[in-house]
Amino acid sequence: MRDTERTGTVMPETAGDAAADEDRAEWGPLAALPGNPMMWLLIWSELAVFSLGLIGFAIAWILDPETFRQSQATLNRLAGGINTMVLVSSGFCAALAVEAQSRKQGNAARWWLAAASLLGLVFLVVKGMEYADKAAQGIGIDTNNFYTLYYLLTGFHALHVVLGIVILIIVGWRNSLENLETGAAFWHMVDLIWILLFPVVYLMR
Amino acid sequence: MKYPTQKIALAYFAVAMALFAIQVLGGLLAGYVYVAPNFLSDILPFNIIRMLHTNSLIVWLLLGFFGATYYLIPEEAERDIESPMLAYLQLIILVIGTLGVVVTYVFDLFPGNWLLGKEGREFLEQPLWVKLGIVVAALIFLYNVTMTVLKGRKTAITNILLIGLWGIAIFFLFSLYNPGNLVLDKMYWWYVVHLWVEAVWELVLASILAFLMLKLTGVDREVIEKWVYSIVALALFTGLLGTGHHYYWIGTPGYWQWIGSVFSALEVAPFFAMVVFAFMMVWKGHRDHPNKAALLWSLGCAVLAFFGAGVWGFLHTLAPVNYYTHGTQITAAHGHLAFFGAYVSINLAIITYAMPHLLGREPYNQVLNMASFWVMSAGMAFMTFTLTFAGTIQTHLQRVLGEGYMDVQDQLPVFYWMRFGSGAVVVIGVLMFLYATFVPASAKTPQRASAAPAE
Amino acid sequence: MHNPPSRKILITAWLTLLALTAGTMISGHVSGGDALGPAWIAALAAITLFKARIVLRDYLNLRAASGGWGRGFTAFLILLLGILALLFIIQGLRLLPT
Amino acid sequence: MKTKSAARNIFYGGSLFFLVIFVALTVDSHLYALNVSTDQAGLTEAVVRGKRVWEKNACIDCHTILGEGAYYAPELGNVWIRRGDPDDPEVAREFIRDWMKSQPSGVEGRRQMPQFNLTDQEINDLTEFLRWVSTIKTQNWPPNDAG
Numbered sequence: 001m002r003d004t005e006r007t008g009t010v011m012p013e014t015a016g017d018a019a020a021d022e023d024r025a026e027w028g029p030l031a032a033l034p035g036n037p038m039m040w041l042l043i044w045s046e047l048a049v050f051s052l053g054l055i056g057f058a059i060a061w062i063l064d065p066e067t068f069r070q071s072q073a074t075l076n077r078l079a080g081g082i083n084t085m086v087l088v089s090s091g092f093c094a095a096l097a098v099e100a101q102s103r104k105q106g107n108a109a110r111w112w113l114a115a116a117s118l119l120g121l122v123f124l125v126v127k128g129m130e131y132a133d134k135a136a137q138g139i140g141i142d143t144n145n146f147y148t149l150y151y152l153l154t155g156f157h158a159l160h161v162v163l164g165i166v167i168l169i170i171v172g173w174r175n176s177l178e179n180l181e182t183g184a185a186f187w188h189m190v191d192l193i194w195i196l197l198f199p200v201v202y203l204m205r
Numbered sequence: 206m207k208y209p210t211q212k213i214a215l216a217y218f219a220v221a222m223a224l225f226a227i228q229v230l231g232g233l234l235a236g237y238v239y240v241a242p243n244f245l246s247d248i249l250p251f252n253i254i255r256m257l258h259t260n261s262l263i264v265w266l267l268l269g270f271f272g273a274t275y276y277l278i279p280e281e282a283e284r285d286i287e288s289p290m291l292a293y294l295q296l297i298i299l300v301i302g303t304l305g306v307v308v309t310y311v312f313d314l315f316p317g318n319w320l321l322g323k324e325g326r327e328f329l330e331q332p333l334w335v336k337l338g339i340v341v342a343a344l345i346f347l348y349n350v351t352m353t354v355l356k357g358r359k360t361a362i363t364n365i366l367l368i369g370l371w372g373i374a375i376f377f378l379f380s381l382y383n384p385g386n387l388v389l390d391k392m393y394w395w396y397v398v399h400l401w402v403e404a405v406w407e408l409v410l411a412s413i414l415a416f417l418m419l420k421l422t423g424v425d426r427e428v429i430e431k432w433v434y435s436i437v438a439l440a441l442f443t444g445l446l447g448t449g450h451h452y453y454w455i456g457t458p459g460y461w462q463w464i465g466s467v468f469s470a471l472e473v474a475p476f477f478a479m480v481v482f483a484f485m486m487v488w489k490g491h492r493d494h495p496n497k498a499a500l501l502w503s504l505g506c507a508v509l510a511f512f513g514a515g516v517w518g519f520l521h522t523l524a525p526v527n528y529y530t531h532g533t534q535i536t537a538a539h540g541h542l543a544f545f546g547a548y549v550s551i552n553l554a555i556i557t558y559a560m561p562h563l564l565g566r567e568p569y570n571q572v573l574n575m576a577s578f579w580v581m582s583a584g585m586a587f588m589t590f591t592l593t594f595a596g597t598i599q600t601h602l603q604r605v606l607g608e609g610y611m612d613v614q615d616q617l618p619v620f621y622w623m624r625f626g627s628g629a630v631v632v633i634g635v636l637m638f639l640y641a642t643f644v645p646a647s648a649k650t651p652q653r654a655s656a657a658p659a660e
Numbered sequence: 661m662h663n664p665p666s667r668k669i670l671i672t673a674w675l676t677l678l679a680l681t682a683g684t685m686i687s688g689h690v691s692g693g694d695a696l697g698p699a700w701i702a703a704l705a706a707i708t709l710f711k712a713r714i715v716l717r718d719y720l721n722l723r724a725a726s727g728g729w730g731r732g733f734t735a736f737l738i739l740l741l742g743i744l745a746l747l748f749i750i751q752g753l754r755l756l757p758t
Numbered sequence: 759m760k761t762k763s764a765a766r767n768i769f770y771g772g773s774l775f776f777l778v779i780f781v782a783l784t785v786d787s788h789l790y791a792l793n794v795s796t797d798q799a800g801l802t803e804a805v806v807r808g809k810r811v812w813e814k815n816a817c818i819d820c821h822t823i824l825g826e827g828a829y830y831a832p833e834l835g836n837v838w839i840r841r842g843d844p845d846d847p848e849v850a851r852e853f854i855r856d857w858m859k860s861q862p863s864g865v866e867g868r869r870q871m872p873q874f875n876l877t878d879q880e881i882n883d884l885t886e887f888l889r890w891v892s893t894i895k896t897q898n899w900p901p902n903d904a905g
Contacts, residue, residue, distance in 0.1 A: 026427050032726045038765035041435055042772045045442040045471065051740050052467045058747035065751055069695075081685040085678055088715075092674035095719045099664045141460055148460050156779075163775050181664075182764065188719045195711045196740070199704045203688025204748045205695050239830070246862060246870035252819030255828050310816070317814050325813035327827055364766070383813075385806035386798075387891055388791040391826065392784065427762075434765050441773040445780045454899035455824045456795040457787045462897070464783070529901060532825030532833060607902040610832035611869070 035182035043189045046160065050153070050193050054200050057149045064145060069205055071146035074139070076130050080202040083126050084194060090119035091191040094168070094184040101180045109180060113172040116187065120165045127158050153201055160190045206562045208279035210286035215563045216296055217272025218556050222639055224265035224303070225549075229628075229635045231258035236625040240618060253310050256330050262544065263328060264303050267373075269552035270409050271295070271346060274366060276559045277416045278350055282357025291349050298342040302335040326390070328398055329380045336380055343374040361430035362412045362419070365437050369408030376400045388456035399448045402548075403514075407440040407475065410510075410551050417503045417554055418483065422490025432482045439475035447472045450522045454531055462524035469522040473515035476507075476547075483507040495567065498574035498641075502554035505578055509546025509585075517542055517589065529604040534617075535596030542589040545581070553578075553638060560642050570641035577641055581634030588627035595620035665718050673718035680711045698749045705745035712737050795895040808887025811880045820871070822905075824896060831869065833905030838892035840903045847889070854885045 030037035061068040097112035134140075134147075141151040164187045171183030206212070235254045238244055245254075275292060279285055286292060308314065309332055315321035320333050331339070347370060354363045379396040415433040419426060449465025452458075483504050494500065517539040521530040530536070561568045595617045602613045665673075687703040689696060696704070713734060716722045722730040750756060792798055812818070817834070818827040824835040842850030858881050861871040876884065 026425070027431055029729075033729060034721050034725065036764045036768060037431075038434060038438060038768040041438050042442065042768060045439065045474075045772075047736075048471055048474075049467055052470060053463070054740070054744060055747075056463060056467065058744050058751075062747060062751045062756060077685075077688065077690040081681060081690055084681045084684070088674065088677040088681065088711075091715065091719050092670060092677075095664070095670050095673075095721075096667065098721075099667060099670065102664050142458065148463065152460055152463055159775075159779060163771075167771075179764070182768075185720060188715055191719070192712055192715045195708060195715065199684055199688055199708050200744055203684070203690070203696070203704060204701055204744070205752070241867075242869040243864075243866055246872070250820075250870070250872040251830050252816045252828065252872075255819045255830070256816060317810070323814050323816055325816040325818065327818045330816060330819070361762070361766070385809055386791060386796055386801060387809065387823070388796050388894060389788065390809075391824065392787060392791065430762065431765065434762075434769055438769040438772060441769075442776055445773065445776040446783075448780065452787065454896045455826070456791055456894040456896055458790045458794075459897055461783075461787070528899060531899065532822040532827070532829065534829055537829055603904050604901045607904045609904055613904075614869070 033185075035185035036178065039182045039185050043185065046189060046193065050157070050197065053149070053153050053156075054196065057153065057200065058204075060145050060149060067144050068146045071144060071150075072202070072205055074134075074137070075150070075202050076133065077202050079126055079130050080198050083123050084198050086119050086123045086126070087191050087194050090116045090123070091188050093119065094187045098177070098180050098184050101175060101177050106175055109175060110172050113168050113180075113183075117165045117168045120161050120168075120187075123161055124158060127154065127161075150201060153197060157190070157193055157197060160193070164190045206565070208285045210289050210292075211276050211279050211559075212563060213286060213289055213292045214272040214276035214559055216293065217268050217275060218560070218563075219643075220296065220300060221265040221268035221272060221552065222556070222642070224261045224268065225635060226639060228258060228261040228265060229632045231261060233625075233628050233632050234258075236621070236628040239621040240625055249311070256310055257307065259328055260306060260330060261303075264299070266544075266548045266552060268296075268299065269556065270370070270373075270406075270413075273409075273413050273552070273555040273559075274346075274350055274370065276555065276563075277413070278353050278363060278366075281360050281363045281416070282354050284353055284357035287349050287352040287356075291345050295342045295345045295349070298338050298345075302331070302338040302342075305335050305338075306331050324383075326380075326383065326394060329394065333381075339377065340374075340381075343377065347371060347374055360426070361433055362415050365408050365415075365433060366412035369405045369412065372405030372408065373401060376405065391455045392452070392457060395448055395451045399451055400445070402543075403447055403472065404441060404444040406548060407444065408437050410506075410547055411436045411440070411475075411479070413551050413555050414479065414483065414503060414506065417499065417558055418486040418490075420558065421492070421494045421496065421500050421503065422486045423492030423494075424486045424490050428489075429486065432478075432486075436475050436478045436482060439478055440472075443468050443471040443474060450524075450527065453524050453527055466523045470519060472522075473511070473519050476511040476515035480507045480511045496558055496561065496571075498568065498571050498578070499554055499558035501575050501578050502550055502557050505582060506546065506550035506554055509542065509550055509582060511546070513539065513542030513544070513546035513589070517593075520593075530596065530600050533596045533599045533604070534592045534620075535600065538589045538592035538596055541592065542585060545585045556642060564645075566645065569645055573637055574641035577634045577637035579634075580637060581631055584627045584630030584634055588624050588631065591620045591623040591627060595624070663724050664721055665723070669718055673714050677711055677714055680707050680714075683707050684711070695752055698752060701745050701748050701752065705741040709737055709741050797890065797893045800890055800893065802886065802890075804883050804886040805890040806887075807880075808883035808885065808890075811876065811884045812887055815874050815876075823891065824894070825899065831871065833900060834888060835891050835894070835896070836900060836903060836905050838889045840905060850889070851885050854888065855881050858884075 024031040024037070027037040030040060033040050093112045093116035097109040097116065100106075100108040100112060139147055141148055167183045167186050171179040231254055234245075234249075235251065235258055238246075238251050238254065242251075275286060309321070309323060310330070313323075315332070316323070318332075322332055324330055324332055324336075329336075350370065351367060354367060376397050379393045382393050384390055384393075411433050415429050418424065419429050445468075446464055447469040449461040449463075450469040451465070452461035453465060484507075487500065487504065521527050521535050521539065557568075557574055598617060598620075599613050602608045602616065603610060684704060684707050687696075687700050687707060689700070716733050717730060722733065812823075817823075820828050820831040822829060822833045822835075825833065837854070838850045841853040858874065858876055861873050863870065
């Protein structure tokens with residue numbers, strides 16, 4: 001259907017979309033998801049890792065509530081909240097990029113991707129400031145179990161933000177709709193994981 | 206057999222099977238020493254037997270992988286192997302190296318010599334000159350197969366196989382690094398051991414399994430390739446950081462307990478995917494391949510790998526559990542079923558599949574071959590159970606109650622006797638397999654035509 | 661596939677997410693140090709579930725995905741957040757010997 | 759881009775991501791081993807020579823050390839503590855020397871340790887190695903002195 005609407009200005013990669021659609025059918029039920037099915041394998045791996053990590057966090061909390069309560073109180077809850085807003089806004093930009101690409105507005109899509117990446121950087125800066133603050137207090141990953149988990153969970157998530165920005169740049173360059181959906185899917189999952197992580201690690205007590 | 210150079214595989218498989226026989230006989234001997242400790246203790250101490258048992262396993266599995274590669278690369282790349290001469294040279298180097306290890310250890314030659322002497326790190330016992338020989342052989346091999354693939358058709362199967370083989374060679378280089386600090390030694394030792402068996406070997410396993418499924422079930426290549434990419438992706442996404450489960454108690458930071466627990470808990474996923482894959486393909490397949498035994502081994506491989514590597518691995522991989530079970534017979538139980546299920550079975554599957562083609566015959570001795578699967582698997586499963594029980598008791602008495610190591614061991618002979626019995630069953634199964642594979646039944650005339658549709 | 665949600669839906673989703681994040685911060689007593697108590701923990705879990713569903717449904721466009729993916733994810737999230745909230749509530753009520 | 763090549767690239771990219779994290783954590787662990795968990799100053803030449811004695815006699819194919827090895831003979835990562843006296847380091851040293859010299863026991867039905875015919879120097883080095891290993895911070899493993 002989209003093929004009939006195609007104009008001459010789109011990137012050559014989009015020419016592959018129709019073939020890609022046929023190709024997708026062989027993925028079985030995975031084909032029903034947006035973006036490349038393999039990306040969903042990565043997304044599930046990540047979701048499983050973070051879910052296990054969060055459940056481990058809650059269990060470790062039960063085993064040593066005093067340490068965890070005191071340590072959690074040193075976190076900057078406001079910064080965590082602000083970062084949540086930054087990330088959901090960034091996800092909004094990524095979703096708009098896909099929407100623009102689906103209307104063949106490749107340039108608009110790139111601008112939205114750039115905005116999404118920029119907000120991702122803002123997230124990293126805020127996160128970096130939190131880490132610097134902890135380091136200044138002499139708190140590290142070995143300080144206690146709470147901080148081990150805090151650094152592992154948020155650090156691993158932050159690395160996903162870094163990877164996500166790289167992916168957004170790649171799909172902005174090779175911007176077929178399929179690729180854009182794939183990159184955005186990863187980005188939204190990074191978003192989703194933070195939405196789960198923030199209340200548990202920063203707030204629940 | 207479509208390409209003459211596939212014949213190279215025959216030599217590799219033959220040597221591999223000879224070592225397989227030595228390996229299980231060594232295992233049987235070790236199992237006997239467990240129950241009769243004075244047996245041969247002056248001439249062939251336990252540590253030498255154990256070294257032979259584990260090293261012959263590793264070498265024959267690798268030879269099997271190499272043979273499988275030489276067999277399937279021409280068919281996949283639609284091209285003969287670049288240089289058969291180099292392939293045979295590689296085999297000769299590896300055989301000389303293997304003999305070198307055996308002779309050096311059994312006769313205790315060159316003690317302490319930096320080049321010729323024993324290197325005595327678990328699984329990396331080979332003297333330095335053998336290690337260097339292995340590196341040379343690996344370079345020859347990689348050159349040979351990479352050139353073949355580059356000049357031929359590129360498929361997902363060859364692609365993943367090559368990544369796996371390159372990974373094997375690259376991570377083996379860490380065996381040359383042996384610092385004086387034991388903690389660092391152990392850390393990089395796992396770069397070889399873990400990143401082999403729980404990462405790059407899985408790529409080799411998945412690509413051989415994919416090749417077998419392609420040939421045996423007749424399912425479209427497109428479908429199989431998607432499965433195999435999914436499986437290897439899961440294997441590496443979980444297996445790389447899964448190394449953490451070896452970094453709990455060896456002087457590495459505490460955060461590995463979390464990383465190792467979480468990621469290695471998920472290491473079961475690729476094995477589960479492999480089971481689903483194998484059965485789905487057979488179910489969807491429309492081909493009635495004459496080589497039923499190869500199909501049995503392929504399906505058996507997926508299932509036993511799932512239990513041995515997946516389930517038995519998970520049993521003791523969580524750090525709070527591993528704190529008590531680390532270095533007990535539980536590990537031995539897991540190791541036996543994991544290696545048998547994953548890597549022994551895939552080798553026997555490809556050998557069962559390839560031998561009739563290599564010898565230009567119809568599949569023969571099918572029933573005996575299939576019987577050998579059940580005998581070997583039953584023996585190995587029972588061995589796993591006995592060692593799991595022994596390990597559970599050991600964990601409780603030694604790690605929880607604090608009884609002395611030997612006091613605990615003295616309470617376990619009944620399990621070691623049962624393990625010895627199950628080991629004997631495995632050996633019988635192996636002999637059945639070797640007979641079924643190498644000794645022709647009635648001299649049937651080669652009927653290439655009837656086997657041809659299976660290609 | 662390839663039918664992303666309209667801009668209007670996305671803007672609504674974004675604004676809802678911002679509002680719910682504010683709700684998260686209030687329920688989680690961003691400025692206070694005390695224990696939250698079961699009600700606020702449950703509220704946090706519920707709000708988080710809503711936020712996650714919006715991301716999945718609108719950002720990730722699972723509303724267009726066939727085959728029950730949306731329901732599957734929701735079930736998974738309910739399970740995960742349920743376990744987490746339960747563990748924190750149990751701890752907060754000191755139902756376990758410590 | 760076809761989904762298959764995209765799938766391959768995601769496989770490459772994802773694996774690379776995890777590999778990079780793994781290597782980075784290894785670097786951190788390497789530094790941790792040097793600075794925190796092991797006695798770097800006490801890693802004398804005798805200890806390194808002792809490690810070599812340990813290796814060239816393939817001790818690990820019967821024993822375990824820090825839980826790794828064969829499971830045929832006792833854990834030796836903590837043998838210095840198990841057989842020693844916190845007040846008198848010579849006790850463990852004596853024990854190991856006497857033990858090495860008295861093997862094999864020859865007792866029927868008892869697991870046999872070979873006689874390795876180590877020189878006094880080698881026994882000393884090996885003992886130093888085992889002493890050094892016992893000082894490694896192993897997250898409190900093993901659970902008790904039985905190893």
